[in-house]
Amino acid sequence: MIYTRFIGTGSYLPEKILTNHDLEKMVDIDTSDQWIRERTGIAKRHIAADDETTCDLAEHAARAALDAAGKKAADIDLLVLATTTPDKIFPSTACLLQSRLGMKNHPAFDVQAVCSGFVYAVSIAEKFIRSGSHQRALVVGAETFSRLIDWTDRSTCVLFGDGAGAVVLEASTEPGIHSTHLHADGAYEELLHVPGGVSLGFDIEGDNINDPHYTHMRGNEVFKVAVNTLGQIVEETLVANQLQKSDIDWLVPHQANTRIIDATARKLNMSKDRVVVTVDQHANTSAASIPLALDVAVRDGRIKRGEKVLLEAFGGGFTWGSVLFTY
Ligand code: UT7
Numbered sequence: 001m002i003y004t005r006f007i008g009t010g011s012y013l014p015e016k017i018l019t020n021h022d023l024e025k026m027v028d029i030d031t032s033d034q035w036i037r038e039r040t041g042i043a044k045r046h047i048a049a050d051d052e053t054t055c056d057l058a059e060h061a062a063r064a065a066l067d068a069a070g071k072k073a074a075d076i077d078l079l080v081l082a083t084t085t086p087d088k089i090f091p092s093t094a095c096l097l098q099s100r101l102g103m104k105n106h107p108a109f110d111v112q113a114v115c116s117g118f119v120y121a122v123s124i125a126e127k128f129i130r131s132g133s134h135q136r137a138l139v140v141g142a143e144t145f146s147r148l149i150d151w152t153d154r155s156t157c158v159l160f161g162d163g164a165g166a167v168v169l170e171a172s173t174e175p176g177i178h179s180t181h182l183h184a185d186g187a188y189e190e191l192l193h194v195p196g197g198v199s200l201g202f203d204i205e206g207d208n209i210n211d212p213h214y215t216h217m218r219g220n221e222v223f224k225v226a227v228n229t230l231g232q233i234v235e236e237t238l239v240a241n242q243l244q245k246s247d248i249d250w251l252v253p254h255q256a257n258t259r260i261i262d263a264t265a266r267k268l269n270m271s272k273d274r275v276v277v278t279v280d281q282h283a284n285t286s287a288a289s290i291p292l293a294l295d296v297a298v299r300d301g302r303i304k305r306g307e308k309v310l311l312e313a314f315g316g317g318f319t320w321g322s323v324l325f326t327y
Helices: 020-024 033-040 054-069 093-100 114-130 186-191 219-240 258-267 286-299
Strands: 003-012 016-019 044-047 078-082 108-111 136-144 162-172 177-184 250-253 308-315 319-326
Touching: 003 054, 003 114, 003 177, 003 286, 003 319, 016 020, 020 033, 033 258, 044 162, 054 093, 054 136, 054 162, 054 286, 078 093, 078 114, 093 108, 093 136, 108 114, 114 136, 114 162, 114 177, 114 286, 114 308, 114 319, 136 286, 162 286, 177 219, 186 219, 219 258, 219 308, 219 319, 250 258, 250 286, 286 308
Parallel strands: 078 108, 078 136, 250 308
Antiparallel strands: 003 162, 016 044, 136 162, 177 319, 308 319
């Protein structure tokens, strides 16, 4: 049996920090540090510099993950990058990153599943490795989500930030990833979307569409579906692996809102000290949020070898999914 193990993690946040107090001065209708903290748990977010791209953030995180794994770029034979904010329409940001890292020939491609992108990307890489066709994958979640935000719209701008996280995955006879679970339901398109696009264009009118270049979200409705759906994916993962809730050592959830994270943790009966929360530090970084949180908890020594870790994500599409692994 070929398993897939996590052998290195890395992450990167851009230098510029935007606090809740900064946002109090920027939005059209009032917001406050107190409202943002109480409703989301977020204290600040990092914003890419004007000349800094998703690939720049991804490169920092990828190099850190390779160092942590003790591997060189030449040791990698698959690169999967999850992003909703690619540098260019094409080539893919994965191809740009491959070239930056001095790699050649092996497959490199982007995955677009918004906030679930990293879980999708890990799941895809795991299937390549388990099939025996590839040995070692670099999997990255990277976003400059700030570029999809109307910074005067308080209903969305307080929630998002920029960042990148990466992992190196390797074939092994020891577990490794136990299972991955992916889902989508495109019927929820209107609840969370950027209305414009390459094919549709940006000349779009409709209810609540102020500017089709930016993220539009019916937050409260997204919140309710997210809490229900994340509860279901946790249950599905436990049943598939014949595990009890108490068998899970660490929950590393998508970092969107501490109230969503708390609700999922309650369903797992997990105490707060077994749940990795970094959303207060960087807000929702979409596909980067899970690898950012994972890297923090691996580097500060919380997540140890042999422990069972559950990653779970929910995002635009809607898409959702989970990865259960022994670290
Ligand atoms: O990664 C997946 C993508 N997104 C998410 O997971 C986000 C999911 N949604 C959420 O996190 C929450 O729904 C929000 C944080 C977006 C909003 O929290 P809520 O508790 O669902 O608030 P609400 O939308 O029901 O709004 C409550 C009030 C409203 O005012 P009224 O109608 O009660 O007078 C909003 O207009 O809060 C108002 N409000 C704000 N007030 C101050 C909305 N945004 C703000 C703001 N500052 N930034």
